[in-house]
Each structure stands twice: as C-alpha cells, then as structure tokens.
Amino acid sequence: MAAPESGDGNNGAARMVTLISSDNTRFEVEAAAASLSQTLQLTILDGGGGGGDGIPLPNVDSATLSKVLEYCIKHAPAAANGGAPNATAVDRAELERFDNEFVNIDQSVLYSLIMAAHNLEIEGLQSLVAKKVADMIKGKSPMEIRRTLGFPDPTPEEQAEMNAHMLEYGWAYE
Amino acid sequence: MAQPELNHDAIIEILLRFPPADPACLIRAALVCRSWRRILTDPAFLCRYRDFHRTAPLLGFLLQRGWHNELKVSDPCFVPTTAAPSFPRLPPECRDSSLVDCRHRRVLFQAFNGDNFLGLDFLVWDPITGGLEKVHKPPIPCLSYSAAVLCGIAGCDHRNCHGTPFRVLFLGLHYTRGPVHACLYSSETRAWGTPAVPLHHADIDSWFDFTCGALVKDELYYCVWGNKIVEYDLGENCLSLIDLPNPNRYYGSSSSVPMFMEDGSLGYACTRDSSLCLWSRKVMKPDGVVVGWVQRKAVELELEKLVPTLKNKNWYSFRKKKKLVPELISAAQGVDVVFMAASVGIFMYDFKLRNSNLSLFRNSVEIVPLQTYPFCMLAVELLPVEMEILPTAVDLKIDPA
Known part of the structure; x- marks a missing residue:
C-alpha cells in the first residue's frame, strides 16, 4: 500500500x-x-x-x-x-x-x-x-472458552447439546 | 467494564487462526455454541480456512496388514498420527479388499474378485461423501502392478476436490524384467485410455506390487527395485526412467520411496540397513532443466530406542538379530514425512522436526504391517455432516434439572 x-x-x-x-x-x-x-x-x-x-x-x-x-x-x-x-x-x-x-x-x-x-x-x-x-x-474446553469470552452460561438445552457432542468427540478432550 | 460482544466477522477471523495441525482445537470450538458451530460447518468458512492454511496436515494413515489365519484381521484400518476425529467407517465392500493408494481425499482398493486374482477390480472410495465407484481392470497384461488414484481436474490445487472427476493410473509389469505398461482411467468417460508405449529397460528388475507413488505436478513417480525411478507423464501419457542419486546397487537391506516434497520438488528417501537418506531433485528455473540430486539429510536411525522391551519379545530370541531393520514403505505427500515398516510396527519419520522426529505405532496384534497410505486433510472437513445429524436435546430426553 x-x-x-x-x-x-x-x-x-x-x-x-x-x-x-x-x-x-x-x-x-x-x-x-x-x-x-x-x-x-x-x-x-x-x-x-x-x-x-x-x-x-x-x-x-x-x-x-x-x-x-x-x-x-x-x-x-x-x-x-x-x-x-x-x-x-x-x-x-x-x-x-x-x-x-x-x-x-x-x-x-x-x-x-x-x-x-x-x-x-x-x-x-x-x-x-x-x-x-x-x-x-x-487450548481451552468449550465451557472455558465461553467463560473467557464472557458468554452467558449455557441454557439447559445448550448444555445437553454440548454434553452430547462431548460424548461423540471425546478424543478432542484427551 | 462489560466485555464488548464479538461480532460474526471477528469470530471468523479468530477461528481461522486455530492451528490445523491440532484438530481438537476446532472441534472444541464447534461445541462452544450454535453460532460458532454454524460458522465452522459453513462451506464458505472451510474454503477460507483451507486458503489460510495452504498445506493440509497429516491426520494419520490407512494401514494394510498381512493376513492372519486365526485372527482374520487383515481388514484395512485407519491409524491416527494426531488427536484426530474417528475416520469414517469403511464401506462393507472395502473391508475384504486390499488398499492400493490414497490421494486427494480418495482411497483406492483392489477388490478380490472371487478366486481369480488377476480378474481384479478397483474400488474408489471418497471417505467424506461416502461415494464408492467400481473400476474394472485395465486391458493390459501384468504379473505385478501398482496403481494410483488422483483428482482429474487440470490445474486443481487439491484443497477441496470432493466429488470431482478422478483418474486411476495403472502400472503393470508384464514379467519381472519388464516391460512396464501404463494406462489411465477417467471417471468422466468411465473407460481406460490408450495404453502408453511400453517401457523396456534392462535395469527394470522388480515386482512393484502396491508400492507408493509420488505425484509432482503432472508426473507420477514410482521406485523400481534397484536402479531407477519410473516416471509417468499424465499429460503426454508416456513412460520414462530417471536415474537415482545413488545408482550403485546395494546388496544389504535397502528400500526406497519417491516423495512430493513440501517445497514442490521430487524427493527420494532411501534406507540402507538402519540409515535413512533424503534427496531432492534440483530443477533449474524457469526452463525446468533438471540439474541433479541434492542430499538433504542422512541419519542413523536408532529404532531400538523406541522399543525398550525388545529383549523380551519372542521374535527377538528367535531371529537373534540385534538391530531392527526398517523398510521404507510410503511417504506423506507434501509434508516431508516417511513411513517405515519393521517387525514391531510402523515407524514414522518427520524430516521437518529438529528432534524427536521418529515415532512408533506398535503392532497391537502379531501381524506384519505391509503398507501404509498416509492421509492428509483438514480434520474439520470430517465434521460437518456428523455435526448436523447429532440428536438435539429433545431427542436425547435429558432432564434439564
């Protein structure tokens, strides 16, 4: 420029x-x-x-x-x-x-x-x-990312969705 | 002070900078919230992510093991080299098949056609879309062969060639001393093209079943045991031979693979007993005149260091051999990584790392690993379809309390 x-x-x-x-x-x-x-x-x-x-x-x-x-x-x-x-x-x-x-x-x-x-x-x-x-x-977990970025706590529905994903993608948390 | 809310575009800018070599980062990010998940599964984001991080990292390799009569576990399987998402399941048609090649997000299998080995057919599988196509054996005689699958689009950068036309190259040896035949299949015409003029040469003395080739620009390269590299020009449909950097025939234990190097040149890795050497071919710009081979690296492999329990192994006392002898079997294209088979498993050597560049994937069962087919891709590409079909909270019937 x-x-x-x-x-x-x-x-x-x-x-x-x-x-x-x-x-x-x-x-x-x-x-x-x-x-x-x-x-x-x-x-x-x-x-x-x-x-x-x-x-x-x-x-x-x-x-x-x-x-x-x-x-x-x-x-x-x-x-x-x-x-x-x-x-x-x-x-x-x-x-x-x-x-x-x-x-x-x-x-x-x-x-x-x-x-x-x-x-x-x-x-x-x-x-x-x-x-x-x-x-x-x-390097943070999804919850830690939410906290770091100041997102509100997940609704129960969102929480359930996150849990389901975590089961599926357990390898990403090892 | 309240934190300002990041807008959509700012979040995209942040997610673009997550490292592709650590796929878990983006997977975790996909779980942060729905809007992040929407971004990460959006094809437009994937496109930008690919452009941003040009070279796809090595996710793992597809492994072909020898046949084991009791365990019956010779099915091909995927071995991750990084924390990677589970690889899509092989379609049933491919489970009893042999792996032949893997390139540009496609896997090539040889299907066993009843009892007739020579009546072979190929299967081309796209692990992302699940697409499976059958390709009949080419009309050329062969006693042994190698084959390659590759994207069929001219000038493609191969960063997103899903569902595009593909080619299958078949290289057959008529007898153990040649000649070499070559034929190219096109998925558009669903037919094999005119076979190339067969290549006769006194130096060809080999079987080259299932060896790994390297694609550099428009040429595919295969090592023929002994003295030469066979070059197939896709554009011209012709075969030729090129000299190796170390032409003296070696009567110890040696092995070699051609490779497409990160800098875009043709590489050649070879072992002699337990030493590993890497060469690359120097080409003069802009006219492309080949200057010769340059040695990039020579190392003495200390494979035994990774196998501390070696002494207790039965095979050790049986074979009375002190040193593990690696056999080069494949190279991950464009990332300067080679794979070697030894009796204890697969060794991976990364030429780019300064130290601890050697790792071992041990045999979980006593089956000799035959061949590996490195798989390079952005892990996040394996996500979208699965993420969309995950059950919602309602389906899971999770009590909010």
Whole structure:
C-alpha cells in the first residue's frame, strides 16, 4: 500500500488529519498512519479530515482509538515502504517485539480493538488481535472458552447439546 | 467494564487462526455454541480456512496388514498420527479388499474378485461423501502392478476436490524384467485410455506390487527395485526412467520411496540397513532443466530406542538379530514425512522436526504391517455432516434439572 500523497501546498511537513472518537475526543495524526485503515484511506485521499473538520468515528471510543493509533503510527513507515520488502531484520524484529507487547493487554481492550480494527479495516491489526485471541482460547474446553469470552452460561438445552457432542468427540478432550 | 460482544466477522477471523495441525482445537470450538458451530460447518468458512492454511496436515494413515489365519484381521484400518476425529467407517465392500493408494481425499482398493486374482477390480472410495465407484481392470497384461488414484481436474490445487472427476493410473509389469505398461482411467468417460508405449529397460528388475507413488505436478513417480525411478507423464501419457542419486546397487537391506516434497520438488528417501537418506531433485528455473540430486539429510536411525522391551519379545530370541531393520514403505505427500515398516510396527519419520522426529505405532496384534497410505486433510472437513445429524436435546430426553 502506498502512502497517500500530501494535500495541496503542504508538501514540506507530513499532512495531518483529525479523528474524533465516539466520546468526542479529537486525535491529530499523520495522514499516512490513519491511512492504514482502509475505511479512512478513501476519505483522506478525498482531502477529508484536515483543518478543523475532523473525521467522526461513532463506533470507536477514545481509549480504543488511542490504542489503534499507537499501532498505526508504529506500522505506518513499514507500510509506506510497500509492506517493507527492503526492511532490515532489525526493523522487522522491532515491529514483532512491539506487536507482542501491544497485544499483552486486558481482555476487554483486546475485544474493543478487534471490533475497531474490523470497523476501520486495518488488516494488520485485525490479524494481530485475532491471532492473540485464538492463542488464548485454542487450548481451552468449550465451557472455558465461553467463560473467557464472557458468554452467558449455557441454557439447559445448550448444555445437553454440548454434553452430547462431548460424548461423540471425546478424543478432542484427551 | 462489560466485555464488548464479538461480532460474526471477528469470530471468523479468530477461528481461522486455530492451528490445523491440532484438530481438537476446532472441534472444541464447534461445541462452544450454535453460532460458532454454524460458522465452522459453513462451506464458505472451510474454503477460507483451507486458503489460510495452504498445506493440509497429516491426520494419520490407512494401514494394510498381512493376513492372519486365526485372527482374520487383515481388514484395512485407519491409524491416527494426531488427536484426530474417528475416520469414517469403511464401506462393507472395502473391508475384504486390499488398499492400493490414497490421494486427494480418495482411497483406492483392489477388490478380490472371487478366486481369480488377476480378474481384479478397483474400488474408489471418497471417505467424506461416502461415494464408492467400481473400476474394472485395465486391458493390459501384468504379473505385478501398482496403481494410483488422483483428482482429474487440470490445474486443481487439491484443497477441496470432493466429488470431482478422478483418474486411476495403472502400472503393470508384464514379467519381472519388464516391460512396464501404463494406462489411465477417467471417471468422466468411465473407460481406460490408450495404453502408453511400453517401457523396456534392462535395469527394470522388480515386482512393484502396491508400492507408493509420488505425484509432482503432472508426473507420477514410482521406485523400481534397484536402479531407477519410473516416471509417468499424465499429460503426454508416456513412460520414462530417471536415474537415482545413488545408482550403485546395494546388496544389504535397502528400500526406497519417491516423495512430493513440501517445497514442490521430487524427493527420494532411501534406507540402507538402519540409515535413512533424503534427496531432492534440483530443477533449474524457469526452463525446468533438471540439474541433479541434492542430499538433504542422512541419519542413523536408532529404532531400538523406541522399543525398550525388545529383549523380551519372542521374535527377538528367535531371529537373534540385534538391530531392527526398517523398510521404507510410503511417504506423506507434501509434508516431508516417511513411513517405515519393521517387525514391531510402523515407524514414522518427520524430516521437518529438529528432534524427536521418529515415532512408533506398535503392532497391537502379531501381524506384519505391509503398507501404509498416509492421509492428509483438514480434520474439520470430517465434521460437518456428523455435526448436523447429532440428536438435539429433545431427542436425547435429558432432564434439564
């Protein structure tokens, strides 16, 4: 993905855009970073988000948005290099270290992130968070997965269904 | 703070990242709730899952054992190499049959046609759909043969070729010293094609009953005992011979199998007594000129380490042999795993692992394992049909209390 061109008459400094979270907090970031979001990229290419306007994001709260932008800012330079085919091993290792630490967070934040990454269509972030959640739950039993993800307790009918399946697929629990 | 609810698409993204090499993960996930089960049994999800994890893992192997007069348990059976769902039951027609090959989600059997061994027919079984098709013997003379079943769609990536047309390749040896005949069956025309021009060569000196072949692109390869690999070109319908990396004939105990390597090249694994060697054929890109063989690995197998109770075994005192001698019998295609038969059972060797790459599946009964047919597939593919027909809570009459 190529970085979007800077706006008219703004060639020296990096172009900035303003994003507004659901709770009305304004975030000013470089257009290149915000453009990691496929959803925002079009608006930004059309010249939106500059000056006093800002792009409202009614589905993302400020805590989540600041986390999302932390990711975008870190990954923007590599993305600008066309997926960084010429990045050095050091750069890649640094990004990997950042990613590992980045998802080492509270579960509820993780879920907010996955939804935000989805709404904003940030492919790398979506993949990173989905992988983290998959790693968290893949070794767990169905009940443990339900608890981890905060599902309500199963109804008796659902419970009976689960029991029947467990009989059938006993090997998956050994 | 209440947890935000994950939407459908987010859950799909998470489930896509469950590892296919550990099939139990997705099975457990299928039990979490109905909506997850709907996702996992949706063909669209399976398609994405296959694309995401390109190579299907080895689930296990179909085992053909020798005949045992008292136990009468020579039926083919499935041996899982990972925690895998139970394999679909063999249809009754296949239980008394011999396994011949297994590829692209299909299993090829030779049905015994009364007393007349040479009047053989083949059965092609699709374990997922349960479909069974009979294929009559090809019109070429043979004293011994090998056969292969494969998907019949040109350019198919073989990640989801269920119910598609298939081919059966028949390779027959007229006498022990050749010539080799080849003939290809098409399920679309329900007929055998024109036999290939027979291959004569002084180096062919073999029986090759039921040996495992390797499919690399459009060519099938079979090892002929001794010196050469037979190559059959599916597109051109022609046979040729290629040289082995170590052509000197060895008079000790040796065995070999061709294999389709994970990197897409033709591989050749061979044993000499208790050492195992892996070669791969190097091809120059882009014109495809064959450069030669490169040795990838050479290891001394320590099979006895996996059999601590060896000394107490009757066969040991009987045969007075210190070392177990493995015989290479098959290779799992595309995953760099080979299988070896020995008197105690089947040894599996995984070339990709750094250590503990050798495992043993012991004989539960005193029947010599003859051949294995590795089965690679995503375990979750075995799920959908069964999951749908499971009884509901109402059917089970479980008291909610």
